[in-house]
Amino acid sequence: MKFRKLMAVALIAAMAATMAVGCGGSSSDKSAEGSTDNSSADSGSDFDTSNDITIVSREDGSGTRGAFIELFGIEEKQSDGTKVDMTTTDAQITNNTSVMLTTVAGDEYAIGYVSLGSLNDSVKALKIDGAEATADNIENGSYKVSRPFNIAVKKDLDNEVAKDFMAYIMSTEGQEIVSNEKYIPVSDVEAYAGSKPSGKCVVGGSSSVSPLMEKLIEAYKKVNPNADIELQTSDSTTGMTSTIEGSYDIGMASRELKDDEASELEATVIATDGIAVIVNKANTADELSADQVKSIYVGDVTTWDEVSK
Incomplete structure (x- = not known):
């Protein structure tokens, strides 16, 4: 009898221990899950919207800047007909696309803009007016x-390699590269049927167009290995003035040509590109209106909480 009682006590103790361990394990698992959930929920919670916005823009002469200030109304027309760039003097200036991306990626409170085709996952592109x-x-x-x-190009262009390369860019093959690089291609094109001449051609200008041009040059050299094409990256204005002066055979611009440039050069649209408004990935904002972007860049809005919903 005594032995049976001892066995019963031992059995009850063992069951109690097992239940305690089970409950403990479950509690531990829930605690771990809770910890993970909190970590996820806190993602971006350190972003302080009361901090000043770091405004980052491109240099004078940049086609991307020219298009950006025009599209967002930052460039204002004066009573005498002249246009004035109203970008705040507090803006940091970067001189090419890669520096813009690096600058915004390295500053939690920064805002900038780049060619859509140059966008990468180091930054976050904002929706503009919901799109x-x-x-x-x-x-x-x-x-x-x-x-x-x-x-x-100059209206009296006589460089056969430049002419043939331009024909390739505007061919089915060339525009397929445009599409593959996430730009909008030109419609109504035909297959390349060039003469594949030998010689040298210098292409230069916009740092936004340059990555696409590099791909086009690479592809063209495969169909015409006799061509020697040199690519020089600068900005849109330099691209146009250097073509007028004869330093470049083909100039690149990420904007429409100005009147004085158009009087000297013949322009061809090779693609349509978007401009992405970018912020640091830690930024909690996902969207701005066009008016809010303008307010930031002219200096009327200086902190993130002024544009936070």
Whole structure:
């Protein structure tokens, strides 16, 4: 009898221990899950919207800047007909696309802008007026922040390699590369049927057009290995003035040509590109209106909480 009682006590103790361990394990699991959930929920919670906005812009002469200030109304027309760039003097200036991306990626409170085709996952592109920055949305008209990519040559161009390369760019093969690089291609093109001449051609200008041009040059050299094409990256204004002066055979501009440039050069649109408004990935904002972007860049809005919903 005594033995049976001892066995019963031992059995009850064992069951109690097992239940305690089970409950403990369950509690531990829930605690771990809770910890994970809190970590996820806190993602971005350190972003202080009361902090000043770091405004980042491009240099004078940049086609991307020219298109950006025009599209967002930052460039204002004066009573005498002249246009004035109203970008705040507090803006940090970057001199090419890659520096813009690096600057915004390295500053939690920064805002900037880049060619849509140059956008990468180091930053976050904001919706503008509810529309995402995509090639499809540019085509359907919902994302309105877009501009042409132009190449331009002197009206009396006699460089056969330059002529043939331009024919390749505007061919089915060339425009397929434009599409593959996430730009909007030109329609109504035909297969390349060039003469594949030998010689040298210098192409230069916009740092926004340059990545696409690099791909086009690479592809063209495969069909015409006799061509020697040199690519020089600067900005749109330098691209146009250097072509007029004869330093470049083909100039690149990520904007429409100005009147004085158009009087000297013949321009060809090779693609349509969007301009993505970008912020640091830690930023809690996902969307701005066009008016809010303008207010930031002219200096009327200086902290993120002024544009937070």
